[in-house]
Amino acid sequence: MDGAFFDGRTSRPHQVDVAISEGALLFEAGGTRHAWPLEGLRVEVLGDRVRLSCDAGADGRLTLSRADWRAVLGRHGRRVEARGRRREGRVVLSLAAVGLTMAAIVFVGLPAASGPLARHTPPDLERQIGDSFDAQLGLGMKTCSGGEGQAALARFGHQLQARTGTPFDIRVRAVRAPFANAMALPGGRILVTDKLIAFTRTPDELSAVIAHEVAHVERRHVMQAMWRSLGAGLLLDLVVGGGSGAGQQAVLLAGSASDLRYSRRAEAEADARGMELLQAEGLSSQGMAPFFRRVAAGDGEKAASPLRELVSSHPDSLRRAQVSAAHARPGAAAFDTQAWASIRAACPPARAPH
Amino acid sequence: MFNSDNPTPEGVETLTFAQKVRLGSFLGLSVKNGLLNLVTLTLYRFWGRTEVRRRLWQAIYLNDEPFEYTGRGGELFRGFLYAMLLVGLPLLVVVAGAQFLGPKFAALIIFPIYLFLFVLFGFARFSAFRYLASRTLWRGVRFQLKGSRIRYGFSYLGYLLLSVITLGWFWPAAERRLAGPLWDGLRFGDRRFRFSLDAARKIPIYRAFIPAALVFGVLYFAVMGVIFAIRFAAQKAQPAAPDGAMIVLIYAMLLPLSVLGVLIFAPYQAARLRSVVAGISLEDARFRLEVKWWGMAMLELGNLLLLIISLGLLFPVVEARTARFLISRLKSTGTADLASAVQAPRGPGTGEGLADAFGAINL
Numbered sequence: 135m136d137g138a139f140f141d142g143r144t145s146r147p148h149q150v151d152v153a154i155s156e157g158a159l160l161f162e163a164g165g166t167r168h169a170w171p172l173e174g175l176r177v178e179v180l181g182d183r184v185r186l187s188c189d190a191g192a193d194g195r196l197t198l199s200r201a202d203w204r205a206v207l208g209r210h211g212r213r214v215e216a217r218g219r220r221r222e223g224r225v226v227l228s229l230a231a232v233g234l235t236m237a238a239i240v241f242v243g244l245p246a247a248s249g250p251l252a253r254h255t256p257p258d259l260e261r262q263i264g265d266s267f268d269a270q271l272g273l274g275m276k277t278c279s280g281g282e283g284q285a286a287l288a289r290f291g292h293q294l295q296a297r298t299g300t301p302f303d304i305r306v307r308a309v310r311a312p313f314a315n316a317m318a319l320p321g322g323r324i325l326v327t328d329k330l331i332a333f334t335r336t337p338d339e340l341s342a343v344i345a346h347e348v349a350h351v352e353r354r355h356v357m358q359a360m361w362r363s364l365g366a367g368l369l370l371d372l373v374v375g376g377g378s379g380a381g382q383q384a385v386l387l388a389g390s391a392s393d394l395r396y397s398r399r400a401e402a403e404a405d406a407r408g409m410e411l412l413q414a415e416g417l418s419s420q421g422m423a424p425f426f427r428r429v430a431a432g433d434g435e436k437a438a439s440p441l442r443e444l445v446s447s448h449p450d451s452l453r454r455a456q457v458s459a460a461h462a463r464p465g466a467a468a469f470d471t472q473a474w475a476s477i478r479a480a481c482p483p484a485r486a487p488h
Numbered sequence: 489m490f491n492s493d494n495p496t497p498e499g500v501e502t503l504t505f506a507q508k509v510r511l512g513s514f515l516g517l518s519v520k521n522g523l524l525n526l527v528t529l530t531l532y533r534f535w536g537r538t539e540v541r542r543r544l545w546q547a548i549y550l551n552d553e554p555f556e557y558t559g560r561g562g563e564l565f566r567g568f569l570y571a572m573l574l575v576g577l578p579l580l581v582v583v584a585g586a587q588f589l590g591p592k593f594a595a596l597i598i599f600p601i602y603l604f605l606f607v608l609f610g611f612a613r614f615s616a617f618r619y620l621a622s623r624t625l626w627r628g629v630r631f632q633l634k635g636s637r638i639r640y641g642f643s644y645l646g647y648l649l650l651s652v653i654t655l656g657w658f659w660p661a662a663e664r665r666l667a668g669p670l671w672d673g674l675r676f677g678d679r680r681f682r683f684s685l686d687a688a689r690k691i692p693i694y695r696a697f698i699p700a701a702l703v704f705g706v707l708y709f710a711v712m713g714v715i716f717a718i719r720f721a722a723q724k725a726q727p728a729a730p731d732g733a734m735i736v737l738i739y740a741m742l743l744p745l746s747v748l749g750v751l752i753f754a755p756y757q758a759a760r761l762r763s764v765v766a767g768i769s770l771e772d773a774r775f776r777l778e779v780k781w782w783g784m785a786m787l788e789l790g791n792l793l794l795l796i797i798s799l800g801l802l803f804p805v806v807e808a809r810t811a812r813f814l815i816s817r818l819k820s821t822g823t824a825d826l827a828s829a830v831q832a833p834r835g836p837g838t839g840e841g842l843a844d845a846f847g848a849i850n851l
Contacts, residue, residue, distance in 0.1 A: 144677070145626070145827055147827065181508065195628040226524055226527070229527075233527065
């Protein structure tokens with residue numbers, strides 16, 4: 135049969151006569167005899183032609199009419215074509231196994247390991263990380279100037295610290311920020327924003343929020359979250375790269391949804407432990423429920439919403455209010471009238487620019 | 489298929505391009521790749537992309553001989569792993585480590601890294617093109633790309649900075665200049681392509697760019713103004729308005745904006761492609777891309793809609809449409825000695841790792 139041959143050394147075309155003998159394609163071009171074993175032929179179907187290559191032929195390419203190829207080789211030709219499909223099946227299976235393993239590590243293994251990893255993180259390292267966080271946050275969130283209020287907050291932090299087994303020195307302080315929040319940093323620092331202090335109506339509410347943050351420090355939740363997101367981030371990035379395709383984004387989204395689930399669990403745990411700490415000190419734990427009820431009202435929510443909760447790092451506020459109310463007990467106020475007044479005055483309004 | 493061992497008396501030919509791209513074949517492939525990506529947490533994408541190229545290359549003909557793509561999915565996968573381990577991980581360690589040095593030190597370390605990332609982006613682009621050339625065969629002979637990837641990386645950074653300083657004014661010239669090393673360094677076997685900036689400049693691009701940039705700029709600020717006005721009004725009426733409605737609004741405005749953007753910039757895109765192709769030559773053969781702005785606009789609008797509707801799943805169809813559009817408009821005059829090219833070396837063993845990490849793969 136007629137064929138067109140390129141020898142893979144130059145682009146010069148050769149017209150060749152191809153014969154089949156002893157399981158090989160035989161042809162001669164430019165004075166050289168070629169024998170290409172049928173086993174191991176690679177076939178590309180190009181409309182009415184096929185382009186053949188093989189390891190023995192290096193870069194050489196032989197083009198035949200598809201009809202010739204089918205007629206002469208019969209079932210063998212189809213078998214060669216099917217070999218490529220089998221190789222692909224193996225690739226897909228191995229990749230699926232790798233993908234599944236990665237998913238198991240990210241969604242099950244890492245979250246399970248994050249607790250022990252956090253517990254075994256040297257406190258000094260955690261302190262160092264916390265200091266670095268604090269320095270960076272300090273660029274945007276300045277410490278409030280009211281010394282008396284700051285001292286009252288710090289005292290309360292140390293009071294609760296004594297009830298915990300934490301290796302960290304708990305340092306609570308008020309900072310100026312454009313939002314209402316309180317946050318525990320790695321290593322024992324707790325920041326309470328001026329907007330949050332203004333939002334709370336009673337000493338009970340503020341003490342409940344701080345106790346919640348102290349519980350985060352005690353349980354090393356922040357370190358756990360760092361281990362989880364570091365591991366998951368690294369592994370998922372390793373899988374999907376920096377790609378922006380929908381599939382790649384979906385994998386990353388699944389990763390962060392899994393992270394949020396664990397984060398909500400940690401929040402619920404901190405709620406419960408925070409109330410325990412207050413009660414152990416003989417303090418009122420009745421501030422948490424009204425606080426969350428007002429947060430929920432601010433969210434514009436009418437009822438606890440599982441859908442909204444799914445995309446949030448915190449459990450639904452109304453649900454938290456219900457749970458807190460059920461476990462609340464009366465007790466002394468964490469701050470006396472004078473301390474409360476000094477805390478409320480810890481962040482005086484910024485002077486207007488001239 | 490060939491008349492003799494000697495196609496023309498001196499082996500000299502004019503170049504005729506043709507394509508037999510069947511979009512239906514890429515539709516099926518899109519679905520298959522999408523499903524396999526799902527099963528493999530997107531790891532299949534390297535093999536998927538390889539198959540798209542293989543089908544595309546073999547549907548593009550030069551003088552009745554189809555091109556061939558010889559790249560392997562495994563090569564792309566390994567390239568990606570190397571890039572992650574050799575570049576991604578060290579960068580991550582440096583950036584994370586800088587956090588411990590205090591905010592001022594961190595800024596001192598991170599700013600140069602950002603600049604370096606742009607150099608890396610150019611480096612990655614050149615590397616990806618080099619890999620692509622080395623895996624492209626015609627008549628059994630490989631293409632190759634010569635030139636310095638590092639120099640290309642720094643040119644990329646330089647042109648980018650110039651564009652920033654000139655508020656984007658320099659960017660069209662930069663895009664044309666950046667095409668230079670990619671085409672001037674290209675060889676078919678040992679046959680050298682040339683890129684002449686002077687020849688490329690004969691097709692004006694700023695005439696199409698200036699009105700587009702002005703109109704789009706005005707439009708962009710108008711839309712942003714409307715979004716802010718609505719947001720401001722919504723906040724006054726109901727301070728705790730849910731963000732969801734706002735996000736929907738922003739997307740509802742951005743979609744028509746991107747459609748208009750495609751239409752407005754289509755004359756420039758067409759001119760840019762015509763200009764770059766006019767600068768390319770192979771021996772005495774010169775090239776011409778007969779792309780008009782309306783065709784370009786329809787191509788890009790179709791691509792945009794396909795990608796939005798399918799959430800990116802139909803990317804292979806978009807690539808096939810684009811190749812079909814460009815190849816059927818690619819013409820050549822003059823001749824080149826295509827029959828005496830001598831084989832090029834095998835080229836790099838892995839490819840595109842960095843470009844993939846940057847999400848910067850364009851075929």
